[in-house]
Amino acid sequence: MKLRHTAMTVSLMLACAGQAQAQAAQDSLFQALGNEPGISQIVDEMLALVLQDERIKASFKETNMPRLAKLLKEQFCVISGGPCQYTGDDMKLVHENLGINAAQFYALAEDLQIAMDKLDIASSTQNKLMAKLAPMKKDIVSPKPKPP
Ligand code: HEM
Numbered sequence: 031m032k033l034r035h036t037a038m039t040v041s042l043m044l045a046c047a048g049q050a051q052a053q054a055a056q057d058s059l060f061q062a063l064g065n066e067p068g069i070s071q072i073v074d075e076m077l078a079l080v081l082q083d084e085r086i087k088a089s090f091k092e093t094n095m096p097r098l099a100k101l102l103k104e105q106f107c108v109i110s111g112g113p114c115q116y117t118g119d120d121m122k123l124v125h126e127n128l129g130i131n132a133a134q135f136y137a138l139a140e141d142l143q144i145a146m147d148k149l150d151i152a153s154s155t156q157n158k159l160m161a162k163l164a165p166m167k168k169d170i171v172s173p174k175p176k177p178p
């Protein structure tokens with residue numbers, strides 16, 4: 031009886047350790063970005079650069095920037111494996127009528143990288159975040175208008 035009990039305790043402990051390991055793997059990008067305070071700094075720094083960036087700043091002249099900052103922080107938290115909820119709209123829905131081209135997409139990505147450099151985020155961590163964002167390009171960049 032005692033032996034069975036011990037075996038059960040051991041297998042429970044192993045199961046918990048496995049779960050904790052899976053959780054840690056998922057959380058590692060979130061943690062490498064500095065958890066919510068780190069992500070908050072990254073987004074604030076990125077948006078400051080975006081608003082000075084001649085290539086893209088005009089796109090944001092009617093945007094509620096505090097709201098955009100809040101939603102980007104939620105989104106970066108979620109995609110890096112953090113314990114957050116994204117409360118904004120779908121990427122395609124939000125961007126499809128903005129006429130954004132590929133060069134503008136890369137301009138924003140560059141501003142994000144400069145922001146992360148300034149905040150001393152390791153390049154391997156930067157690359158992981160960029161890899162999570164890259165697949166969104168197809169929803170953000172408007173298709174080229176067809177020639178007449
Ligand atoms: C990986 C790249 C990008 C990500 C992850 C991203 C993410 C977001 C998010 C989360 C929102 C808020 C959604 C909502 O309002 O519910 C948003 C809104 C917006 N984005 Fe992006 N975006 C990206 C690229 C761009 C680019 C390249 C531009 C323009 C140059 C742009 C222009 C805007 C504008 C103007 C809004 C506000 C729209 C509104 O207020 O109705 N985004 N974006």
